Amino acid sequence: MGVTSNDTPSANRLHIGVFGKTNSGKSSFINAFTGQEVSIVADVAGTTTDPVYKAMEIHPLGPCTIIDTAGFDDESILGAQRVERAKLAADKTDLAVIVFAADEAGNVGDGLGAINENKEQELWENRLQEELKWYRFFKEKHTPVLFVINKTDVADPKPLYDYLKNKTGEEALLVSTRTKEGMTQVKEALARKVPENFGERLITGDLVGENDLVMLVMPQDIQAPKGRLILPQVQTTRELLDKKCLIMSVTTDKLEPALATLAKPPKLIITDSQVFGYVYEHKPKESMLTSFSVLFAAYKGDLPYYVEGAKKIDTLTEQSHVLIAECCTHAPLSEDIGREKIPRMLRKRFGENLTIDNVSGTDFPEDLSGYDLVIQCGACMFNRKYVMSRIDRAKRQSVPMTNYGVVIAHLTGILDQVVMP
Ligand code: SF4
Known part of the structure; x- marks a missing residue:
């Protein structure tokens, strides 16, 4: 039986996150760009609630996961929660697309005079600050960003194009989801922006080769x-x-x-x-x-940081706080490694009163400062970008982080004997 793109595990796919204002046209952009119905498109603000993750094969990008996110400006009751989920999607994004609507800046030069025009411009520039904030967020994470100006069939995109170029140096692509204009260029531009070496990492590195x-x-x-x-x-x-x-x-x-x-x-x-x-x-x-x-510590995360983190175990005391993060959300089993085995090993060494919190799935606290150590599972279900986002969060807060395998090797006293790719 042949292997189809659907067989590529989600964690290994190129995650393309599409961001923008509510109903800026990003959902129809995704449908036009992929040639498939990914999102529910409507004229009512707030249609895209939770991010929609859709696996597909896109030429010339290969196996991708397209993420359609909630609008930046969503002010409905669940707005804060939606933004939180968009943030999670951003953490998983290998390549970000920020969609703007040309008519957002389309009123400049409407003949009302220079003062009104200046005011008008100030207004739409202010409305773009959220997009620029997210742009900076991605840049800090070294995530490539593509700007797309949509609705070029209804308004002149030039004021917006010039503004974005001037502010960020990025050259936005001009598209119309209605006429499908610019879609081929979008795919080509995305292909050029795929992070170098994406998908080329080996789980076993160069530890073994043919006939070993x-x-x-x-x-x-x-x-x-x-x-x-x-x-x-x-x-x-x-x-x-x-x-x-x-x-x-x-x-x-x-x-x-x-x-x-x-x-x-x-x-x-x-x-x-x-x-x-x-x-x-x-x-x-x-x-x-x-x-x-x-092996997965190196494949998905930052092995040297994990090794350093495991060694910090020696500085823990019975008053320490440890966070154990498991990506799967299965019900805890007896002899569960994250809820039973590792806690038992730690408590045996540091005392029964050691505080251990468990989180699972995508729950991972924004504020880690109360923890002395974070222990992450192998994270095989998550993409590397997301695991690295967690590690960056721990690093920014100077919290040591390690993973199951590294910590068990350390607690068993054999970490120095373990080979690492
Ligand atoms: S290592 Fe993989 S299988 Fe195990 S808990 Fe983490 S994500 Fe799930």
């Missing part, structure tokens, strides 16, 4: 979903197959029998972090050891 034997230790315990493997295991296996590695997969209890059948030890053993200590004790000394979670 890699052993995967994957306990299928109560936490493992029934009848399937979890995403980090699937993606790592796929990458190793692409690299033409030789792969041997075992459950923990079959590690020793499997090793006994081999003429030479595996070059690399990748284990589930939960059995790090056991695998370390039983592995051949020639085999390098790492975990799925450590």
Whole structure:
């Protein structure tokens, strides 16, 4: 069976976030640009409530997730919440499109005289401050931005184009979603703005190559979903197959029998972090050891920051506050790694009164300053941009951050023995 773009995990797709004022035409822009109905389009302000995430294949960009967000200016009851969700979408955005309407600045030069014209201009310039604020937000995050001026069939886009060029140096693209004019140029401009090396990162880096034997230790315990493997295991296996590695997969209890059948030890053993200590004790000394979670720490996040964060554990006390963030929202299971195992390991070391908060899904506090350490799961369900947004938040507030695999390796005393890509 062939592999379609729908098989690309969401976290690996190019996330294109589309932002703009309520009903500035951004939803119809998305529909015109993708050739598909992504959003509900209406003339009523506030139609796009929660961001809509839609996976699609767009030539020449490849597998993308298009995010249609709530309007910046939404003042309905849920406005604050909608803006909050737009912020979350912005954190996940690899490439931002800010849509303006040409008629926003279309009244300049209406013949009412210089004073009125100046006032008019001041008014529409003020109305654009929200867009410019978001532009600066993206720039600070090194997220490429494309300005699009829509509705060029109803108003002269020049005043707006000149203003934006003058303020930001960005050259806006002129489009009309009604006539479809400019859509090809939008795709070409987006393709030019795709962040360099996007999608080229390897999970296993250069740790192994063709013909190297890699052993995967994957306990299928109560936490493992029934009848399937979890995403980090699937993606790592796929990458190793692409690299033409030789792969041997075992459950923990079959590690020793499997090793006994081999003429030479595996070059690399990748284990589930939960059995790090056991695998370390039983592995051949020639085999390098790492975990799925450590590999994903580098793939999705900032491994050096995570290692530094794990070492901060040694400075914790019983009065410390720790935040554990798990991206999946499944109901807690017995022996759950984030709610049971890691807290137990920490409390054993620092005392029963250690305060540990758990969050899941996209819940991640804006204010981290009350925490002495943040421990993040492997985050395989999120895109790298979003995980890096979390790390940036922790860095800005000088809060150490680490992830499950790195912290378990540290607490097991084998962090120095673990190889990292
Ligand atoms: S997102 Fe986090 S909790 Fe969910 S499977 Fe991936 S590593 Fe585990």
